[in-house]
Amino acid sequence: MHKVKYRLNDPRLAPRRTKLEIPGWSGSRDPRTDGSHEQVWHCVPFSEGAQYGIELFYPYGSELHVTTKDGRLLLEGDWGERPESGIQWPPFRNFGAGFYTYQLLLDLKVENGLAIRTEPHPRFYTDRxxxxxxxxxxxxxxxxxxxxxxxxxxxxxxxxxxxxxxxxFAQIIVIPEEASFELEPMSENEAAERELQSRRIHANRPKLAAGTEWTSSTDTVFDGTYRHLHRAAKEKMRPG
Structure with a gap:
């Protein structure tokens, strides 16, 4: 179990492990049954990926609107008086022609060999x-x-x-500080083993998916094959 320690300039910026908001940005509570609308939380790989990191929340009471108009970036918000902390105010500013910045002043300390990486919050991928x-x-x-x-x-x-x-407004994930891997083709034996695994899953899919098939409101067919194998793999990895 790794620990991530944090130090805040603004207590309202306190981070937390990313959670799926249902109902909310990750969808409504539609069950996995015929006629339901498909939701991103129905997908185990997305749900695990979305909850892998640390989410940061916008701490100010007034909204900020960032707009590009006639090629110019406009930052529009009611910021009020400058706080006594001495931070840059407003905390947002243009950054080059195609970017802007938010002064966080957030300290996240990870263990040796690890680093933090900023990335879009998962709700970016579900937003319409x-x-x-x-x-x-x-x-x-x-x-x-x-x-x-x-x-x-x-x-x-x-x-x-x-x-x-x-x-x-953003997510932070903890990763190894060095991408210490190399890409190489599988050996014939490794490729054959993976192909055999794939064929076995395909051949047993009706059994693995039994009782979990459903068709969404957009006529997309889903089943629980991955969920069942995922649950079995996690159980196998548990100590004892």
Whole structure:
């Protein structure tokens, strides 16, 4: 079990492990039954990926609207008086032609050999309004004492990103600081083993999916094959 320690400039910026919001950005509570609308939380790989990191929430009471108009980036929000903490105010500013930044002043300390990486919050992938901020991936080593700012991609012409109080705007994941792997083709034996596994799953899919098949409101067919194998694999990995 790894520990991630944090130090805050603003207590309202307290991070938490990313959670699926149901109902909310991850969908409504539609069951996996015929006629239901498919939701992203129905998908185990997405659900696990979405909950893998740490989510950050917008701490200010007033909304911020970030818009590109006639090629210019506009940051519109009611910020009030500058706080006594001496931080950059407003905490947002243009960053080059196609980006903008948010001064976080958030310190996340991870163990040796690990690093933190910023990325878009999972709700970016489920949003249909095109208003969710797009955090730019960045890897920060554990010897760096503070995440001073987070960079966001500017919205397209005529588009608007909206920061609302209490809404998550980015996710941070903890990863090895070095990508110490190499790509190489599988050996013939490895490839044959993987192919055999694939064929066995395909041949046994009716049995593995028994009782879990359903057709969504968009006539998309789903079943629980992956969920069943996922549950079995996790059980096999449990101590004892």
């Amino acid at each position: 309004s095109d208003t969710v901020p797009i955090a730019v991936p960045a890897l920060v080593r554990n010897w760096w004492p503070m995440l001073f700012f987070c960079v966001f991609k500017a919205p397209g012409e005529g588009r608007t990103h909206i920061f609302r109080s209490g809404e998550p």
